[in-house]
Amino acid sequence: MTEAFQDGWGWWVIALAVGVPVAFVALTEAIGALSRRGNPIARPLRMLRNWVIPSGALFALLAFAIQSPADQVWVRIVATVFGFLLILLVLSAFNVALFANAKPGSWRERIPSIFVEIARLTLVVIGLALLFSWVWEADVGGLFTALGVGSIVIGLALQNAVGGVISGLLLLFEQPFKIGDWLNAEGVQGRVVEVNWRAVHIDTGSGIQIVTNATLSGASFTNMSMPAGPYSADASVSFSTDDPPHEVMALLLDVADGLPMRSPGERASVLYAGSGSYAVTIPVAGPADASVALSMYLSWLWYAARRRGFALDGDSTDPLAEPHMLAHALTVIAPTLHLREEDTEPLMSSARLERYGVGEVVLPSGVVPDEVRVVVSGRAAIAVEADGGRIDVGTAEKGELIGQTALTRERTQAVTVAGEILTVVVLPLDVVDELVRTRPRLASEIGESLELKRAQAQARLDELGVARGSLGSR
Template identity: 60%
Template sequence: MIDDVLAADWFGWAVALAIGVPIVLVVLTEVVNHLQRRGHAAAKPLRFLRNWVVPVAALLALLAFAFQSPADQVWVRIVATVLGFLVILLVLSAFNVALFSHAEEGSWRQRIPTIFIEIARLVLVVVGLGLLFQWVWGADVGGLITALGVTSIVIGLALQNAVGGVISGLLLLFEQPFQIGDHLDAAGVSGRVVEVNWRASHIDTGSGIQIVPNSTLAGASFTNRSRPAGPHHAAVDVAFSTDDPPHEVVALLVHVASSLPMLVPGETPTASYSGKGGFSVSLPVQGPGLVGAATSTFLGWLWYAARRRGFALDGDATDPIAEPGVLERAIADVAPSLFADEGGRALLAEHARLERWGVGETVQPSGVVPDTVRFVVDGRAQVVAANGAALLEIGTAERGAAIGQTALTREPAIASTVVQSVMTTLSVPLPTLDRLVASAPRLAQEMGRSIDATKQAMREAVAVSGGTALPGSRS
């Protein structure tokens, strides 16, 4: 009896399945756990293999070989169909991992739209199921495939315009000539791309969202102003009087442009003379979206800087603060702070001058030895110091305050002074200040106390921020 069982054809299959399937499941479990700990994408198809494919394959082997059920039996065919469908899904999952899980940035595998992958997966599943039904059930799928092909052609002809737009969008998504955030000049529209879908691209023009069909972009040329990566050079044309020295104007333009906060770090703006009072300035800003702000700020600062230098921007050198009586009133306001007597006031009237500053301009940069002391007549400025990458607010400079007192001691300024509201200053050259100090020693004492107060405020600001004292401050 036992010999008959051992000699039966099904016995070997039963023993092999009873021993082999648990071993395979244990091995797959260990491999899956190892891959999951490493975060590897191959864990997903192997887990599918362990949970579904192996058990169904074992069931089919049990029915077909151990129980020796006929191949045309319904249950055998059903199990074979389920196993075939699971194998199709497993193969597709494995290909997905092999092709796309470790796609390099910028490669075609990384750029290909998900919809393309889904369509390809659907086609392969349909074809695989057709072959599976033909193999397991003996079904004739040729007629069905022909009918589907004819139907697809009819639908494609009826919807060619709509489908053409979708295909154009898919091709744009695959090629990726632009990304979200890039600035485009396309189809008479200029702005920043905020959304891209299958049908159209949404461009923020600054005055609304412009919807541009992808078929329009695919069928015409456009300019991506955000590529190649790096600084975006904004061109600004300005005009001065032909009486203004060109080289001095170029130096002024570069100086003003170099102070813009929108510039790319390490890049330097350039300026050139084009004749007849015309100049061109190139601003290397951090992106096309900053062109408007950079141009507006530059032209605003240039207006004030040109008046301070006496140049005629746009052929106009007039300045309201140059009107009669304005300088005298400013000297009268500042004279008490300078301990200036009648002689001192006459000296100021001869050598001092009024200057105006725009919002955001730096009146006195840190680390530079001033050659002029400026007294605030009107407006407000913020005194800041750099502490690593951070800026510490040290105080404010308002009416009557002095800026650049370290000119008296011939030391670099320990903080920067940045204008917060349009400001007018009375600028006193260093030789004139020396003569005022010689006639009024108390002026030197007051400026020394002011410098010490600034250093103390700096130490306190650094302590609050948790940093260390900056160079130039005394302990």
């Protein structure tokens, strides 16, 4: 027994028998605690516990406890495996230390993963060469010389291809854009959906356009998602020179500010360029909303211009302005208003027809209407504005009234929006007052309809758990 401790192998046996289990228990507890916190250090510690310590213990057992000759094959194999695992552990630890907790926007966060992988492969090759040189006494000098000469030859043969790859990698390192950004690169406009070491994939809306990184690095392009903040959707429209510019500009602003895509807290702007031309700038959240916002804006503007009698694109014609259209509409709404045949002619001079596009606000909340509208065709949605959004509480169908609170001189507490192409007859308040005065039954029906709509709106809000005071119908 004394000889065992004098030779030293006894101490190694005791150290391995006690130290390895203690290290396993300590590392298991540490890994469990770090994993629950989501700490990236748990990964290299897990490799240390599962691979490095067992292989190191086996190497220590063979080389120091059993005292096998250093040139024995099994000792060299175990030493090689242990050395290789040790290299991987060191690289994993460096990767966690440098990149796992990199701050957004820092140089460590911007380094593409392919750079890290190439550096890791290079270090592994160098480490293996040194390991084989130490353990197996291999001459790796000739190997490095051959690799150097071969790399030069391959580089000269593939300089164009390699140059493109390097340009792409440098572009990735700079990171002038990221996934989800909108680019305009040499006429290709769309959203970036994938970035790899060779090319950028851009969703143009009609397919995926592949643009090589080398092409982007050698040309100029526009990142439409930068800088952060509202993105501007621009439209150029023209009216007749007979239309008053300030009234047209007010109309353009009203339509633009009603768009649901408009950035909250931002207002549209309009510039008059003369000769009936106007430039409209609409703030939206990003390029993805720009095309949808412009499409909706131009369609709404067509209806709004006709309602105001302005000549959008030099054309002010409106089929609804034909007298027979109004006469037909009055026959449609006659049962609702209890109209008699002799009422048609007076109403032809005071009433008018209006048409609204899908999504347009027909009557906002918080106003006292001075006109009453009767639905001729289409459907309107009635909604209460709460918590920054709208809650649908009812509809207005063919023959129903919009803006009955004009009769009670109350403010509307619900917004009325065209749910589809909506055509209404607009009646001045004094005309409706006269109809109500001479038709007691009509007054009763309007009052009942108003109370019914209020009750329906309140029931809907109660169902959703939204608190609100008394509601004006429409």
